[in-house]
Amino acid sequence: METKQYVAAHLESWLRDELFPLLRIPSISAQPEHAPDMYACARKWCELLLAAGADTAELLETTANPVVFAAKQVDPDAPTVLVYAHYDVMPVEPLDLWHTDPFEPVIRDGRLWVRGADDDKGQSFLQVKGFETALRNGWLHCNVKFLFEGGEEIGSPGLAEFCAGHREMLKADIILVSDNSMIGRDVPSITTGLRGLAYWEIEVTGPERDLHSGIFGGAVANPVNVLCKLIADITDADGHITIPHFYDDVEEVSAAERAMLAQVPHDDKAYAESLGVKALCGEKGYSTLERTAIRPTFDVCGIWGGYTAEGSKTVLPSKATAKVSCRLVPHQQHEKISRLFIDYIHAVAPDCVSVKVTPMHGGEGYVCPIDMPAYRIAERAYEKAFGKRPLAVRRGGSIPVIADFEKILGIKSLLMGFGLESNAIHSPNENQQLDIMEKGIVAVAEFYREFGKR
Ligand code: BES
C-alpha cells in the first residue's frame, strides 16, 4: 500500500486508542508530586512500543526519572537508528488561560489540543508510527532503538551519565529526533542547528526583614531595585549582552548561511501580530530569524519579591529573586558562560546587598551537517510527504542532550521535527495540526524505506 494511504487509514484509531491515553497522563517533570505519573507514562510507552513492533521495551532506572528503552532488530549487520524523544511535559500553569482541560485531548478545527500535543508526545508518537508503518509494510531495512527520557524539560538530569554507562546498548549510526519545529505549514524544513542554554537563579538579600519603606526607604538598598538594575544592565541599547568575554567563542555564521536564512519566507509584521506584540525588538544588525537561531540571548524567565498580593503595601522587601537564562550558540560552552556570568554579577553587585547566583542547568548547542547520507535521505522523505524540498535552517530552541550524544556516544542527530510555532509549546492551549502530524508519519516512514537499503 502507498504510505499515505496506510497512514490515513490508521490515523484515527492510532490517536484514539494509543496517543490519547498517553496524553492523559500528566507527566510534568518539573513538579515532584507527579513522580508516579512519570512511571505511569514510561510504562505506557513500553506498551505502545511493543504494540508498534519493537522486540523488547523496558523501563530503566537513572539517577532521575526512568528512561524507556526499546529495540527492533531486523539484521545484525544492518545499520541502526536510535530514536530519541522525551515523555515529560512542561507545567500547565496558568490554568485559567486554557480553553479546555490541559490533559484531556480534544480535536477541534483540524488540530489536537492538549499539553504534549506537540512537545513531545505528539512528535514521539509520529516517530513510532512512522517506524510501525515501515515495519508493517515490509520496508524496514535497519535496526531501530528507542530512548525516551523523562526529564528533557528540566535539563535532562542523569541522562548524560546514563549514556556514558550504556554505550554498547545505545550504539547506533544516526539518532532521529522530532522534538523540534518547521518554518511553517507550507514551508517544510529540517532543523540544522539548535542553541545551547545556561540557566541560573539570582537571589539578592538586603535587610534581615521587610522594612517600612517610609521609615527606612532612602537609607537602605532595596533588593528588588538592585536586582532589576543588575538585570537591566546585562543588555545594552543595541541588544548586546554586556558581560565581558560573553561573545568570545560565538560562531560567526558564514555569509552563505546568512544569505540562505534570508531566503526563508518570513514576514515580521505577521509574526508580530501572531504574538500580539506591537513591534519586534532585538539585537541590532540581525534579522528575526537570525536573532532567534544564530545569536545568543539573555532572558528573565521569572522574577519575584516584595508585596504582590491585592491592594498596596508600603514595604522595602528583604529579598528579591529571579530565574534567568541565556540561549547560547555553537562553540559557546555553557560552563564557561556560567562562570563568566557569576563573576560578572558578583563584580557589579553593590556592597550594600548580598547576592547569590546558583547555576541550575545548561547544555551546548548543536550543528547538523547537511552532507551526511542520512540528511539526504531525510530530504527526499520530506519531499515525498510534503511535495516540497525542505529548507535547511537552524532553530532557536535547545535540546542539550543532543550535544552530549555527540560527545559521549559519537553519534550525530538528525532533527526531523514537525512542530509549528503556532503550536504553543510550553504555553496554554498547546496544539498540533493533524494533517502535519500525518505528513510527519509519512516522512518518517519514507526515511525508513531508504535508510539501510542495500
Ligand atoms: N522541543 C523543545 C526544543 C525545541 C523547540 C527545539 C522548538 C527547536 C524548536 C524542547 O522540549 C525544549 O523546550 N527544550 C528546552 C530545554 C531546556 C529546558 C534545557 C528549551 O529549549 O527551553
Ligand code: ZN
Ligand atoms: Zn519543550
